[in-house]
Amino acid sequence: MRHVLVIDNDLSFYRFLKEKLVQSGISDPLFYFAKDFVEAKIIKQAVKIDLVLVDVHLKKFNGTKVIDQVYNLLGKIPVIIFTDFNDEKTAIDCIEYGAEDYILKHSIQLKDLIKSIRFAATRHRKRVQEFSSVK
Secondary structure, three states, X not given: OOEEEEEOOOHHHHHHHHHHHHHHOOOOOEEEEEOOXXXXXXXXXXXXXXXXXXXXXEOOEEOHHHHHHHHHHHOOOOEEEEXXXXXXXXXXXXXXXXXXXXXXXXXXXXXXXXXXXXXXXXXXXXXXXXXXXHO
16 A cells, blocks of 8 residues: 655645545545645654655745655655646756656646556665665
């Protein structure tokens, strides 16, 4: 079971995502919601988070600073950026900085989101295995 933390100050996106997951009968991954990094820290204390979906613009943080904040709080876990901010430079910066994907909220399809989460988890697992075999 994968645990995905959604960090977004837009509760309506989480409600939309939750509704679509329930309608589709998808129970893996499990999704948790935090409106900011303060709430994310509280959730982290109760659940081992495997992947983060985070908006590229949050209170006090944006762009690659959002990714830094995730890594500082949760370690080097996969990060998928999702946003309404359609800017190619920001998207490239985030991918170069370590984000697994950059998805636009207004064009999101549930099956594509789940596929992106599964691909990111698979890539991460492979990197961890490769790192472990080098030691």
